[in-house]
Amino acid sequence: MSGQTIWDKLARMDRRVFYWILFICLTVPYMTPLGLPITVTPSTRSYYDGLKTIQPGEVVLLSINSGVSAWGDCLPAMVASVYQVHEQGGKLIVWSIGYNDCDITWARIKTLLATNVFTDWVEGEDYVYFGYCPGQETNVALLRDNIRGVYTKDVRGVATDDIPLMEDINDASKIKFVMSSDTGDAQIYYIRQWKNGPVNYVGSGQPPLVAEMGIAMNKSGDMVYYLSGDEFGLVAGSRGAAELEALVGLKGNATITMDSISVSHVLLVLAIILANVGMFATRGQKK
């Protein structure tokens, strides 16, 4: 293999070496945090401002449309949101129209907020968890007008009619807003079917507003709905969640993860620069 330049060797490097470097670089900052500063973007600020408008007793909906695999991006924002709803004295309805592993996600939220929130929140009175129901947008349209038509009971098996929190609630009109945690486009279902619902919307008063706290991958697509006013706030990925944690005053997993994410991005940018330099350095050498 004589006559090989460093660029040739790098080009032939086994990709698994890079995977290992990446994996190690991602995990090390968890043990030795760098404490890099986090600035708050306007979209997260708007989301937080929306949470701050919750009056005691008002009901909001948390729609878990992200799976366990997306916990890194989605879970911290949900935890911070539930915490803030509790701080505001609000009440919470939770369900999922997207992932059937939502039970694990909800259990994790409850574990993480066991001492801050769920010591004084009573199930059925302050919050209710209905679990997963398939049906996607059709389901959302039905839930708009008839929640009991979809959820006859909560996950404990208590009939919806017997849940104190649901006493006066059977449609979207009694829900202040939707906090949708997404890996897909479920928030658009709520925008289409709830916020901009068709004329046969049976609720009285204002239709609920929608806010998104999805994965970072959705940010570009969601930004158009945020800028047009269809979403009152947007928390994008673990970065957005770290901003939200800073705003609500709850240092959670997103804040801890940001160092790791930052290091991985530096590594990726270095790899891209290195690959480009290598490409230009070896250009014209081979024919």
Add this chain to the structure above:
Amino acid sequence: MIANVAAYPSDPLVILGIWVALFLMLAIYSYPLYKENPVYRFAEHIFVATALAIGIIVNLTSLRNSAWTPLVGGNYLLIIPIILGFCMYFLLIPKQRWVSRYPIAILVGSSLGLGIASNPLPSIITQVISTITAPKAGTAVWAWFPGSPTGDWFSFVFVAVGLICSMTYFLLTYEHTGPVKPVTIAGRYFIMLALGAYFGNTVLFRFSMLAERGQYILRVLGLVPY
């Protein structure tokens, strides 16, 4: 700021669960970090089987709660969706496959109806209004110009120019020559810029997933707070 961490599990079954999860996770990662191997295939098969089992249970539970229980409670109209659901299984019988087309047609039709009725407002009308409306103070989306008129107007002009150039690029009813050419070239760059942003956000998400898994290893090993 309140620190938000959970205590390490004390229940032996939970501890067993998190260690099994760790083993299966490492087994899956052994494929990209090493190569395909029997441990990876074992974990892969367990994953597929478990996901299938959970899916069946969840869907049957949902069917029981939202269809069967109300049906036996007197809501006899629900027999229609139940029959339509069963019709889907005719997909498995080649000669009677046509039966399954009816529930599929109803499914596609209802989804289309819902989408068509509610899509124009948020996806077209509101977007057009948002694009041609001059910015108000404090609506900047640029993190480094929060609330400043400079950022607002920069965003507004940037979106307007980008929109015109990108749409011109897709107008294929005439040749892109003369004065239109630089506009379409600019449109191509705007599209590449948008796709780059999409890709960047995708990478951010994937790294976030990987970082969370890395943290999970450390949490189970007790190297960081659980």
